[in-house]
Amino acid sequence: MLKRKNTSIPWYMDPWVWVKTMVFIIFILFLIWPFSSIITNAFKSAKTNVLTMENFEKFFTKKYYYGALWNSVGVSLVPTLFAVLLGVPMAYLMTRYNVWGKKLWHVLAILSLMSPPFLGAYAWIMMFGRAGSVTTFLARYGITIPTIYGFGGIATVLTLKLYPYIYMYTSGAMESIDSSLEECAENLGSGKLRRFFTVTMPVVTPSITAGALVVFMSALADFGTPMLLGGQDFRTLPVLIYNEYLSETGGNGNLASAISIIIVIITLLMLLVQKVYVGRRNYVMSALRPPKETEVHGFKRFLVTLPVFLISFISFLPQIIVCASSFQHTNYSSFTGGFTFENYANLGTRLWSSLRNTFTYSSIAMVFIVIIGILMSYAIVRKKGKTGGILDMLLMAPYVIPGSVLGLCYIVTFNQKPLILTGTAAIIIISYVIRKLPYTVRSASAFLLQMDPSVEEASINLGVAPMRTFWKVTARLMLPGVFSGAILSWVTCINELSCSIMLSSGRNNTLTIEAYTNIVRNSVGSGAALSAILTVTSAAILLIALKVTKGKIRV
Amino acid sequence: MSNAVIIKDAVKKYGDFIALKGINLDIKEGEFFTLLGPSGCGKTTLLRMIAGFNSIEGGEFYFGDKLINAVSAHKRDIGMVFQNYAIFPHLTVEENVAYGLKARKVPSAEIAPRVKEALELVQIGHLAKRKPSELSGGQQQRVALARAFVIEPSVLLMDEPLSNLDAKLRVQMRTVIKKLQRKLGITTIYVTHDQEEALAISDRIAVMKDGVIMQIGTPTQIYAKPENPFVAGFIGVSNFLDCTVESDGRVTIADELTIKVPLRRPYTGPGKLSARPEQLFFAPEGMPGTVQFSTFLGDFIEYEVQLNNGQNLTVNEYTKDTSTVHENGEKVFLNFDPERISVYEAESEEVITC
Numbered sequence: 001m002l003k004r005k006n007t008s009i010p011w012y013m014d015p016w017v018w019v020k021t022m023v024f025i026i027f028i029l030f031l032i033w034p035f036s037s038i039i040t041n042a043f044k045s046a047k048t049n050v051l052t053m054e055n056f057e058k059f060f061t062k063k064y065y066y067g068a069l070w071n072s073v074g075v076s077l078v079p080t081l082f083a084v085l086l087g088v089p090m091a092y093l094m095t096r097y098n099v100w101g102k103k104l105w106h107v108l109a110i111l112s113l114m115s116p117p118f119l120g121a122y123a124w125i126m127m128f129g130r131a132g133s134v135t136t137f138l139a140r141y142g143i144t145i146p147t148i149y150g151f152g153g154i155a156t157v158l159t160l161k162l163y164p165y166i167y168m169y170t171s172g173a174m175e176s177i178d179s180s181l182e183e184c185a186e187n188l189g190s191g192k193l194r195r196f197f198t199v200t201m202p203v204v205t206p207s208i209t210a211g212a213l214v215v216f217m218s219a220l221a222d223f224g225t226p227m228l229l230g231g232q233d234f235r236t237l238p239v240l241i242y243n244e245y246l247s248e249t250g251g252n253g254n255l256a257s258a259i260s261i262i263i264v265i266i267t268l269l270m271l272l273v274q275k276v277y278v279g280r281r282n283y284v285m286s287a288l289r290p291p292k293e294t295e296v297h298g299f300k301r302f303l304v305t306l307p308v309f310l311i312s313f314i315s316f317l318p319q320i321i322v323c324a325s326s327f328q329h330t331n332y333s334s335f336t337g338g339f340t341f342e343n344y345a346n347l348g349t350r351l352w353s354s355l356r357n358t359f360t361y362s363s364i365a366m367v368f369i370v371i372i373g374i375l376m377s378y379a380i381v382r383k384k385g386k387t388g389g390i391l392d393m394l395l396m397a398p399y400v401i402p403g404s405v406l407g408l409c410y411i412v413t414f415n416q417k418p419l420i421l422t423g424t425a426a427i428i429i430i431s432y433v434i435r436k437l438p439y440t441v442r443s444a445s446a447f448l449l450q451m452d453p454s455v456e457e458a459s460i461n462l463g464v465a466p467m468r469t470f471w472k473v474t475a476r477l478m479l480p481g482v483f484s485g486a487i488l489s490w491v492t493c494i495n496e497l498s499c500s501i502m503l504s505s506g507r508n509n510t511l512t513i514e515a516y517t518n519i520v521r522n523s524v525g526s527g528a529a530l531s532a533i534l535t536v537t538s539a540a541i542l543l544i545a546l547k548v549t550k551g552k553i554r555v
Numbered sequence: 556m557s558n559a560v561i562i563k564d565a566v567k568k569y570g571d572f573i574a575l576k577g578i579n580l581d582i583k584e585g586e587f588f589t590l591l592g593p594s595g596c597g598k599t600t601l602l603r604m605i606a607g608f609n610s611i612e613g614g615e616f617y618f619g620d621k622l623i624n625a626v627s628a629h630k631r632d633i634g635m636v637f638q639n640y641a642i643f644p645h646l647t648v649e650e651n652v653a654y655g656l657k658a659r660k661v662p663s664a665e666i667a668p669r670v671k672e673a674l675e676l677v678q679i680g681h682l683a684k685r686k687p688s689e690l691s692g693g694q695q696q697r698v699a700l701a702r703a704f705v706i707e708p709s710v711l712l713m714d715e716p717l718s719n720l721d722a723k724l725r726v727q728m729r730t731v732i733k734k735l736q737r738k739l740g741i742t743t744i745y746v747t748h749d750q751e752e753a754l755a756i757s758d759r760i761a762v763m764k765d766g767v768i769m770q771i772g773t774p775t776q777i778y779a780k781p782e783n784p785f786v787a788g789f790i791g792v793s794n795f796l797d798c799t800v801e802s803d804g805r806v807t808i809a810d811e812l813t814i815k816v817p818l819r820r821p822y823t824g825p826g827k828l829s830a831r832p833e834q835l836f837f838a839p840e841g842m843p844g845t846v847q848f849s850t851f852l853g854d855f856i857e858y859e860v861q862l863n864n865g866q867n868l869t870v871n872e873y874t875k876d877t878s879t880v881h882e883n884g885e886k887v888f889l890n891f892d893p894e895r896i897s898v899y900e901a902e903s904e905e906v907i908t909c
Binding site: 013452455457458459460461462465466469473476477 | 639
């Protein structure tokens with residue numbers, strides 16, 4: 001038989017092949033390579049440089065280390081549980097009743113979720129710490145309150161910061177239940193409570209577990225809170241990684257690498273548990289008729305509003321307290337009351353350099369995040385295939401790898417040839433891009449999924465080349481999705497602490513690092529002022545974005 | 556200008572699944588050609604291969620005498636109308652229609668009058684400044700149509716363009732499309748699963764099933780002389796009966812009736828007969844049966860008649876041809892018009908009647 005010549009279009013003519021290649025190179029260079037180098041590091045001895053298990057042996061035999069493992073698991077599991085207990089009822093009330101000030105509570109929930117990572121802990125120290133305002137006030141009457149340092153305090157702060165994840169995931173799912181499903185249950189003779197537990201709950205459970213997973217991972221990765229509230233005796237794994245790295249002078253962070261591996265294994269296990277659980281209970285639901293909210297009046301309306309108000313207000317309180325405190329006089333290590341701007345005035349040049357760093361780094365990161373985010377979400381959604389699936393998986397990495405671990409990865413990898421980046425601004429910006437990219441990609445993908453692919457084909461068909469069509473039509477139509485994701489990426493960049501604190505060399509300090517450093521040094525005035533600036537900036541960006549997108553920001 | 560479209564041995568594979576098994580088509584310049592078939596038959600797949608949105612695993616595609624296999628989608632000079640219109644939501648109606656002209660670098664002085672003319676042709680000149688979100692489904696479809704033909708493409712492709720419209724609008728729009736195509740003379744390839752629509756609109760139809768073309772012909776040929784039981788059953792309604800065929804054209808059905816049909820080639824053996832409800836009639840003698848059920852539909856009466864072997868046949872009798880309505884349970888005799896029915900080989904399902 002005659003072999004016909006291949007007449008189809010060659011693969012290298014497809015620009016998406018090149019886009020995917022480029023994205024892969026970025027991920028290999030700044031995620032896979034750094035991470036694999038700490039894997040090898042974890043199995044190396046600090047002195048002899050031969051393969052060994054001694055780092056893991058040391059970890060699992062000394063209480064100092066393995067104790068932190070239990071602490072970490074504890075301060076992740078307990079807040080997850082309590083976040084579910086707060087978030088689910090709040091979601092139910094908010095989606096089903098005419099709660100007073102609904103929009104406000106929703107915004108407050110987003111604001112507390114997006115607040116700087118150490119802010120809750122700091123505000124709690126201001127109130128209930130050793131020299132806290134509430135503590136000293138009560139002490140005058142001989143009342144002592146339980147200490148907020150250690151497990152209880154950390155768990156409380158993390159619960160109040162992270163419950164909005166549960167609230168948002170759950171309310172999203174509750175809004176998409178077709179009301180006929182519940183009406184049907186009612187029709188079949190189910191009471192309200194019974195209906196909630198036999199119909200509503202099972203259907204929203206996959207979303208709750210997804211939210212719970214995010215809470216668990218965020219709590220496990222949290223660095224600022226246990227650092228401030230843990231004190232001398234209560235250490236978690238991210239704190240350990242930071243301390244180990246600082247103390248292992250000249251070493252390659254072998255033990256810190258081993259701890260990093262352990263923490264990543266825990267997150268992967270949780271991810272697996274959640275996937276297996278949801279895999280068996282995946283109910284696809286599209287609300288033809290979303291449930292209507294019940295109109296209640298008078299005292300009943302007060303009753304449904306009160307819990308929502310308490311939850312969202314208490315979780316937002318730290319931001320108010322920190323901002324208010326920043327206007328108080330101080331005698332260096334404690335607040336003395338009154339009203340003054342001196343805390344701000346005293347910041348001087350540190351303020352300007354850290355502000356400049358924060359905005360330069362996060363803005364440069366944003367440019368990359370938006371460009372890579374648009375291309376990547378398109379590659380994942382429209383150009384599925386094997387590579388699309390791998391890209392989608394790589395995108396999970398920032399959720400699985402805590403900031404302090406990624407920081408360690410970068411230090412270990414980029415402080416030697418062939419690529420020396422440590423101490424530069426570039427390495428901080430790169431860490432921002434890798435860690436915060438998922439917000440933009442997820443949001444843009446969700447938008448793209450709802451977009452009809454034939455709109456692009458229509459443009460190509462009318463004679464506009466695929467890549468030009470992409471920028472002219474697709475990217476243009478994706479903008480709202482990209483925008484709302486990018487805002488979250490941006491705000492979380494501004495508030496990033498756990499990774500950048502390991503990568504910063506003093507002069508690269510961002511606002512977050514500067515605020516945190518001042519709080520740790522017990523320089524309360526500057527700390528409060530810097531935190532206030534940070535909080536107000538993040539809140540302002542989020543509020544403007546919420547206004548522009550008409551509240552369509554998905555966390 | 557308008558082009559013939561020639562497809563030789565087109566093959567489409569999705570992994571191990573072969574979606575198109577060697578399609579051959581010869582579509583003439585200016586022809587309105589329809590790909591008709593049930594969902595999953597490969598009609599849209601083939602259309603998207605012509606458009607350049609699906610890869611081609613085998614075969615050759617020509618526009619005129621130009622091989623287009625390796626030509627990118629945006630260089631094929633095709634107008635396409637999509638099932639869900641695919642209007643650019645961020646552009647106004649006139650910007651949508653001007654889009655392809657701009658891409659072709661048509662001088663801007665020329666664009667405005669051409670857009671205006673195109674919109675007038677589909678009768679939506681007054682909507683030029685509107686955004687797509689302010690249009691009804693039918694209006695959006697007109698925009699999609701204007702946008703596709705304003706570029707004067709060599710080929711116009713339509714992928715089930717009417718399936719999202721309501722029944723009345725569908726009939727109205729298909730006349731608009733048909734008249735427009737006549738007027739512009741652009742070679743048009745139209746995909747639909749609606750046999751009535753296909754019969755109404757096409758110059759020629761290719762009926763497809765499981766990636767294979769079952770028959771190509773004009774609407775009358777396809778309706779009157781289906782070449783296999785699939786086409787007979789898919790287009791209109793047909794009764795199928797097992798029979799035995801002898802080489803002289805004598806066909807015996809259920810040992811009860813023998814008729815003589817003209818054969819195109821000699822064949823002896825088991826066969827399959829297909830007859831449309833109006834190709835059966837009540838006669839003084841023929842196949843005995845019992846009226847089960849009758850439905851009066853105005854211009855004709857539809858009967859369900861049970862044969863002695865238990866099989867049910869549908870028989871139509873036109874009101875103008877008769878004055879009596881047969882009662883349920885009445886014993887009747889049925890006969891066929893031997894010139895019009897089709898007989899197939901039982902095994903290969905190939906047609907053997909003329």
